[in-house]
Amino acid sequence: MGDIVLDSVSRNFRRDGKDFLALDNVSFTVRDKEFVAVVGPSGCGKTTCLRMAAGLEFPSSGSVRVNGKEVRAPGPDRAVVFQQFALFPWKTVHENILFGLRSLGVGRNEAHERIAGSLKLMGLEGYESAYPHQLSGGMQQRVAIARAYVLEPDVLLMDEPFGALDAQTRTVMQEELLRVGRANPRTVMFITHAVEEAVYLADRVIVMTRRPGRIKETIDVKPTRDAERWQQYERIEDVMDLESFVHLRTRIWRLLREQHDPDIH
Numbered sequence: 001m002g003d004i005v006l007d008s009v010s011r012n013f014r015r016d017g018k019d020f021l022a023l024d025n026v027s028f029t030v031r032d033k034e035f036v037a038v039v040g041p042s043g044c045g046k047t048t049c050l051r052m053a054a055g056l057e058f059p060s061s062g063s064v065r066v067n068g069k070e071v072r073a074p075g076p077d078r079a080v081v082f083q084q085f086a087l088f089p090w091k092t093v094h095e096n097i098l099f100g101l102r103s104l105g106v107g108r109n110e111a112h113e114r115i116a117g118s119l120k121l122m123g124l125e126g127y128e129s130a131y132p133h134q135l136s137g138g139m140q141q142r143v144a145i146a147r148a149y150v151l152e153p154d155v156l157l158m159d160e161p162f163g164a165l166d167a168q169t170r171t172v173m174q175e176e177l178l179r180v181g182r183a184n185p186r187t188v189m190f191i192t193h194a195v196e197e198a199v200y201l202a203d204r205v206i207v208m209t210r211r212p213g214r215i216k217e218t219i220d221v222k223p224t225r226d227a228e229r230w231q232q233y234e235r236i237e238d239v240m241d242l243e244s245f246v247h248l249r250t251r252i253w254r255l256l257r258e259q260h261d262p263d264i265h
């Protein structure tokens with residue numbers, strides 16, 4: 001069980017000796033085993049929201065709770081995947097994944113089993129002894145995701161995890177994440193700039209406004225996905241071709257474009 005609740009969260013930062021409001025009274029919930037994507041203009045505070053759920057950042061006012069508990073620090077119930085894969089370059093794939101398990105105090109035999117399971121889940125069997133520089137970007141990101149999944153956290157926090165990948169690899173990763181999510185559902189908060197990625201992956205998409213970040217609208221994708229049976233299509237391009245998909249994507253695009261930027265006339 002793991003839900004994420006941001007309750008009336010505001011956050012001030014200081015820049016050039018002045019305070020500015022980065023997040024303004026943001027409230028949303030990611031329910032247990034729900035996949036929620038957050039989209040919004042650059043600098044609207046998406047990463048700040050995610051870092052608060054991770055316990056790496058704190059609200060100026062309001063509260064952030066995971067699994068009913070106020071977040072005060074990072075914890076093993078939450079795993080974070082960042083855009084830059086953040087693997088240890090001097091450790092093998094196996095050792096990179098083992099690192100988190102060791103700090104959880106998982107015994108040797110169990111760790112081996114769990115690592116083997118997570119490598120299988122991410123299609124990385126046979127790469128246990130490879131070093132990150134011997135892997136493609138897509139494979140490195142799969143290791144980063146395997147490393148998060150192996151901890152069996154209640155909550156996965158993903159900040160533009162596919163942002164650094166080329167378009168083709170990104171597509172494959174999106175399909176894989178959907179497959180892994182079906183086999184092994186988790187509560188996921190997923191930040192992206194890519195509207196299509198959000199609609200393809202998420203049960204709900206939260207659209208934020210330009211700074212100071214507020215919630216503009218929340219779009220429910222799951223009812224459409226279920227009613228139109230998107231899951232019968234294996235390939236992302238077949239889903240993206242559906243009228244129901246295009247409709248939701250366009251709706252989110254409009255919400256993002258509607259936002260008046262006071263700096264641009």
Ligand SMILES: Nc1ncnc2c1ncn2[C@@H]1O[C@H](COP(=O)(O)OP(=O)(O)OP(=O)(O)O)[C@@H](O)[C@H]1O
Nearest residue numbers: 013014015022040041042043044045046047048049
């Ligand atoms: N530690 C910090 N100190 C000062 N300002 C910060 C800090 N962290 C974030 N900010 C500012 O807060 C605002 C929101 O940043 P954040 O990274 O959350 O936005 P974002 O929506 O994730 O942006 P992007 O999509 O470009 O990654 C930005 O103006 C950023 O410069």
